[in-house]
Amino acid sequence: MFRRNPRARTSERSLLAWLGLLLMAVSFIWLQLTAPPRSLTRLELPPPPTAPFAVVVIDPGHGGQDSGTTKSGLVEKELTLDVAHRIERHLQDRGLVTVMTRANDTYVSLADRATIANSQSESVFVSIHFDEAGRSAATGIETYYAAHPVSLPERIASWLPFLQRTSSEPPNIESQSLATFIQESLVANTQATNRGTRPQQFFVIANVHHPAVLVEGGFLTNKDDAVKLANAEYREQMAAGIAQGILQYRDTLLDKHTPLAVDLPSR
Template identity: 40%
Template structure:
């Protein structure tokens, strides 16, 4: 009888804690600045598939996200604006100097499993999870190819940033159909618009 009771009590406690965590996860975020991190750069080209170089696409989408946020009156900080190499630790330090901010690192994916396609958003903290979910929701509804979902990740830029942070994989360049889409500026604009919409949806009014 005591053993059965303890199991029931443990189950109830888990439900309560899960409910509290879910409520916190759903809370809107308060921020005035978005730190936009264009992945790779310089000597680090990132993934290279189907004639596309990741670092170039990352910077293109990052600039589109910056323009979209500025048009909505949101302050931005870019970790790089040109084809330059920036250490991961330096990117995190730049972000941590920006008060009242969130961080979004922009990447494109690649895999030997060339059938894989779709966008992915990674987070590490509960508040990062809230941001990831909002962005993924707009990927699903507004970007051809949809989303593979959100995932907990242990990337350095997520570990070392102190604000809500996400790393966005904007598509698999290793998938020929998706690579063809990503080569199109109009498609990259849709990706950027979805990221902007997700950021704004997660923001407290």
């Protein structure tokens, strides 16, 4: 039977003690290296507040050689311009700056309309249209938003793959929210049939890099809608509804920026 000598056992113990200490030190360093950096906790805070937009870009659909829908003695390009000018007055009365993509009966391409909108850094975009349908019974108002904005310019996206916007991008919450405020306010003001808000990749809204919506303010192919739209008072109610919706959306953004409304985590 082998009997260890006591001295060897002592040095074995101290070696084990050192090894234990070393293991603790390594574990400590390992934990420090693998723990999430402190800056990550900052990412969980709400984004820093930015002042809400001061500019509204109003886009009267069609114009010039493009008349849009022509039915029941009504011409879409004329109705859109009329309602746009009315919205402009309402918003200016409330101190907002307005930019029209066209201020008279001229043709402006969809790309140019988007470019005008994108040249305004802090803005929202509202395009005005009127609808037509094969079914004359189709009636009411609906507001569209682009669920996924079109990608950043190719020159950036091509060499920075992580910047490419794909269909996996989160939905366009701001545009959807603006569409909801406008739709609710429009329906309340006009008592029109509420067709709701809908996502649709219309070029003119999908290519605007700010909250952007497109209002279809009634069907020229529907007798009741056409009679109402021929009435300037009704168009004034529409314009007031759209302006109110924009202002309510802006008020909501303002509310979010008051310190009390900012929901900071307690840690």
